[in-house]
Structures are given as structure tokens and as C-alpha cells.
Amino acid sequence: MAYMRTSQPTVEYFAELLQEREKLQLLFSGNEDAAMNILEKEIARVRKAVYDGSFVRGGPIALPAPRGVEAVIRQEVPVPDGPFLEGRRVQQFLIGTQHFIDMLSRFTGCTIKVIDYSHPKREKLEFVIKIRCLDAANRARVRLDIATEYVESYLERLVRH
Incomplete structure (x- = not known):
């Protein structure tokens, strides 16, 4: 695979890079290599672009005028099983997800964990994403x-790729 900058990083390209890194790690088993450094930089760039929270660019949420008293509304979203919850990928999942959650929390004003x-x-690993919003109902x-x-x-x- 050629490690060149694509015009728009995609989840598919990110998944290919991660698979390529696993293959190279098996081949070189710990030896630092210039190709690995280039690959790591490209993975970091694509990860940042894919999980950048592009939804924030749309501007603030158009909210209705507040009515009634303040309320706390909660919801849980279960994380489905997938290849991203296997072995070392769990840590990558949690790091990428935490960045996404931080951006989404700032955008929506909800607490997300x-x-x-x-x-x-x-x-079996079992994760849940909890969302909590405090505002007028x-x-x-x-x-x-x-x-x-x-x-x-x-x-x-994540499940698809």
C-alpha cells in the first residue's frame, strides 16, 4: 500500500492503514523502520481527520425557546460487539471514542461517558455509552x-469497518 495523503481521509482508508501496520509489526517484530514511522504519521493524520468531530463545523444547535422547569434526561447506547473490541484494539477504540465524545459533548452540551x-x-467485553442532558425539558x-x-x-x- 502506498502511504500517500488522500484528498479526504475515510474510515475505510483508516482501517486499511491499521491492517497494514499489524502486518508490518509481524514482519519486523519491534525493529524501528522508516516505513513504520511514515505509516504511524499517516495513521495519526487520518485518525485525527476521521474522528475530528466534523459535526461541530455546522455551528451551534438550533434549540427551541426553553419551556418548563429544568430536567435531566438520560439514555444509554450499548456498544455492539465487533472486531474493534478484540485484544489491543480496545485501547484504540477507547482513545478514538474519547476524542469523539469530547467533541460531541462540547457540541451538544450533554455529558457523555x-x-x-x-x-x-x-x-466478553461490554461497554455502554451513557448520555445525560440537563436543560429545560x-x-x-x-x-x-x-x-x-x-x-x-x-x-x-465502527462495526462496518
Whole structure:
């Protein structure tokens, strides 16, 4: 694979880079190599572009006028099983997801956290993304719906690739 800058980094290209890195790590097994350094820089660039929170560029959310008292609305979005939850990829998933969550929290004004419900006796990993919005009831619902939509689309992209 040629490590050249593409006009628009995609999730597919990012997945290809990660697979290529795994292959090179098996071949060179720890030896520092110029190709590995170039590959790592490209992975970092594409990761930043893919998980940059491009939704923030759309500007602030158009919220209705507040009505009623303040309310706290919560929702949990389960993280589906996928290849991104295997071995060393869990850490990459959590780091990439944390960046995404930070950007989404700033955009929506909701508190968003990844909770690990995994149990040591079970081998299966179990994560949930919790979303909590505090605002007037009508505005909190709008914020929660937007945050949930972005989280679900993010998880869907991870499962597909």
C-alpha cells in the first residue's frame, strides 16, 4: 500500500492503514523502520481527520425557546460487539471514542461517558455509552436526540469497518 495523503481521509482508508501496520509489526517484530514511522504519521493524520468531530463545523444547535422547569434526561447506547473490541484494539477504540465524545459533548452540551460493564470472570467485553442532558425539558430532549444520533452513527461506522 502506498502511504500517500488522500484528498479526504475515510474510515475505510483508516482501517486499511491499521491492517497494514499489524502486518508490518509481524514482519519486523519491534525493529524501528522508516516505513513504520511514515505509516504511524499517516495513521495519526487520518485518525485525527476521521474522528475530528466534523459535526461541530455546522455551528451551534438550533434549540427551541426553553419551556418548563429544568430536567435531566438520560439514555444509554450499548456498544455492539465487533472486531474493534478484540485484544489491543480496545485501547484504540477507547482513545478514538474519547476524542469523539469530547467533541460531541462540547457540541451538544450533554455529558457523555463510556462505561465498562465487563466482568473479569467473563471473557466478553461490554461497554455502554451513557448520555445525560440537563436543560429545560423540551431543549434537553432535542440535545439528547442529536447526541444519540451521532453516537449511534459513530458506532455503526465502527462495526462496518
